[in-house]
Amino acid sequence: MNWISIWAIYKFEMSRTFRTLAQSVVSPVISTVLYFVVFGSAIGSRIESVEGIGYGAFIVPGLIMLTLLQQAVSNASFGIYFPKFIGTIYELLTAPMSFLEIVTGYVGAAATKAVMIALIILVTASFFVELQIAHPVWMVAFLLLTAVSFSLLGFIIGIWARNFEQLQLVPLLMITPLVFLGGAFYSSAMLPPFWAGVTRLNPVLYLISGFRWSFYDIADVPVGISLLAVGVFLSACLGIVWWIFRTGWRIRQ
Amino acid sequence: MSPIVSVENLSKSYASGTVALADVSLDIDTGEILALLGPNGAGKTTLISIICGLVMPTSGRVTVGGHDNITEYRAARGLIGLVPQEISIEVFETVMNSVRFTRGLFGKRPDDAYLEQVLRSLSLWDKRDARNMELSGGMKRRVLIAKALSHSPRVLFLDEPTAGVDVNLRRDMWQLMRRLREDGVTIILTTHYIEEAEEMADRIGVIDKGRLMLVEGKDRLMKQLGRKQLRMELQEPLTAVPESVAGRGLSLADQGRVLVYDYDTQAERTGITRLIADLAQAGISVRDLDSRQSSLEDVFLSLVEDAGS
Numbered sequence: 001m002n003w004i005s006i007w008a009i010y011k012f013e014m015s016r017t018f019r020t021l022a023q024s025v026v027s028p029v030i031s032t033v034l035y036f037v038v039f040g041s042a043i044g045s046r047i048e049s050v051e052g053i054g055y056g057a058f059i060v061p062g063l064i065m066l067t068l069l070q071q072a073v074s075n076a077s078f079g080i081y082f083p084k085f086i087g088t089i090y091e092l093l094t095a096p097m098s099f100l101e102i103v104t105g106y107v108g109a110a111a112t113k114a115v116m117i118a119l120i121i122l123v124t125a126s127f128f129v130e131l132q133i134a135h136p137v138w139m140v141a142f143l144l145l146t147a148v149s150f151s152l153l154g155f156i157i158g159i160w161a162r163n164f165e166q167l168q169l170v171p172l173l174m175i176t177p178l179v180f181l182g183g184a185f186y187s188s189a190m191l192p193p194f195w196a197g198v199t200r201l202n203p204v205l206y207l208i209s210g211f212r213w214s215f216y217d218i219a220d221v222p223v224g225i226s227l228l229a230v231g232v233f234l235s236a237c238l239g240i241v242w243w244i245f246r247t248g249w250r251i252r253q
Numbered sequence: 254m255s256p257i258v259s260v261e262n263l264s265k266s267y268a269s270g271t272v273a274l275a276d277v278s279l280d281i282d283t284g285e286i287l288a289l290l291g292p293n294g295a296g297k298t299t300l301i302s303i304i305c306g307l308v309m310p311t312s313g314r315v316t317v318g319g320h321d322n323i324t325e326y327r328a329a330r331g332l333i334g335l336v337p338q339e340i341s342i343e344v345f346e347t348v349m350n351s352v353r354f355t356r357g358l359f360g361k362r363p364d365d366a367y368l369e370q371v372l373r374s375l376s377l378w379d380k381r382d383a384r385n386m387e388l389s390g391g392m393k394r395r396v397l398i399a400k401a402l403s404h405s406p407r408v409l410f411l412d413e414p415t416a417g418v419d420v421n422l423r424r425d426m427w428q429l430m431r432r433l434r435e436d437g438v439t440i441i442l443t444t445h446y447i448e449e450a451e452e453m454a455d456r457i458g459v460i461d462k463g464r465l466m467l468v469e470g471k472d473r474l475m476k477q478l479g480r481k482q483l484r485m486e487l488q489e490p491l492t493a494v495p496e497s498v499a500g501r502g503l504s505l506a507d508q509g510r511v512l513v514y515d516y517d518t519q520a521e522r523t524g525i526t527r528l529i530a531d532l533a534q535a536g537i538s539v540r541d542l543d544s545r546q547s548s549l550e551d552v553f554l555s556l557v558e559d560a561g562s
Contacts, residue, residue: 002327008357012350019345087341091400094305094335095358096327252309 005097009105017113028067032121036128051218056129061212062184068118076110076154099245111147139214145230152237178204188220256280263313273299275463288454289443296463297443305335334406338413340393344386352403359404391422411442447550461557483514486541497535
């Protein structure tokens, strides 16, 4: 592995993050605060508790996942799409780097930023509700695995997108609905049996369930299944990235 | 001396059926400046893009420094710097960071002292902390060159480096190219400007419709071009070149109304004085004189037109 080149991309991407630090950090923090005000206080005051956990605290893992997924996908997709759009991708393609190294640089930076923001939200949440983290190591593991997997997905979207609309389409049409329907704000046990079954088809349910388990030791699905789901998703993304690398799809004529 | 870049039977056709390159073979020697001339869409950029690894060839092979540019792409690409035709640059970054980034991409350890030298040579040092978007077009082009030089390449590709560039910058760039060549850097530039090829190149290649029509040392080419033509319009048309002036490269044109004299401007004597005296003696009176020198442009156009007909 050519670590100097990977570091160059990583540093360059991270400096982009720090250049826009205010908008990178402020907007997720504000939206999280809004979720707490609306769901935690206004609605939550009527729900009281889910499976013995206060509603405000219950939604924290889901909220973090929502932001983590959005940030990972949008950072990575924008990170690789922008050089394509302004033409500077010629440098990446003529550099003595393997595609794996290029992916590592971009995905590493996107995942880092997503995890940073997830942690900021965790801290913000701690001002509103009493948090407990039952399995901190697993919490970090879920955070990292999910960030890397969805950054890979973002990278694929960035390579695939031919314009800015397509770039926005997937996060808007896929990520947000999947997170909302994946039990971010409720336990699937609260749904009628049919819909509880349908939500089992949603991959994000397994992520949120596993992540919530690492906080409160409660889960919609067994944690092993959650881990397996992350593993399958990660492998699928790696497979697609490998295929892009083999064929030069949409990057090399 | 073995060539630093070797192109063997390179072809590229796209799925649409467009043939961008057809069986191009070319050896580029270490330390030379090669100018690739050709009209728009001739295949110059495609050729460069394949050598640099941006475009995959349909068939053929490229080696750079003896390394195959696909199977040993790391070694091959590490030797190459590319200045693209379009000004593609990270608009929000500073000049210095852009140059550091490229150096890093090419796997070289940070060396700000060297980068300072590069930026100074391009009159960019004062602008090192400016954002790229604050720079003028000419300055941006300099940044692209600085980026291409940031990892000390042995082969530098300049794709239309002076297109849309003012006279001063063009002179600066020519000077820079000469300096680089003195350091042993091989330079391949594509250009529309014949003047640029004449000024800079050791050898000139002409590409049209994906085919390499000619590669020739500039001096040899200029020698061919050093020929001049004197056209003498006669008072009375002739049916044949008069005996007394025969054997001097004279010919008749325009149904005998014009006597054409081909001569070498670089020869010690052109023979014009003698010819005119001899013509007067033979009683041939001349109504008008017109002399023409063929330029690289003429040769270029005739090559391109011949291929088209």
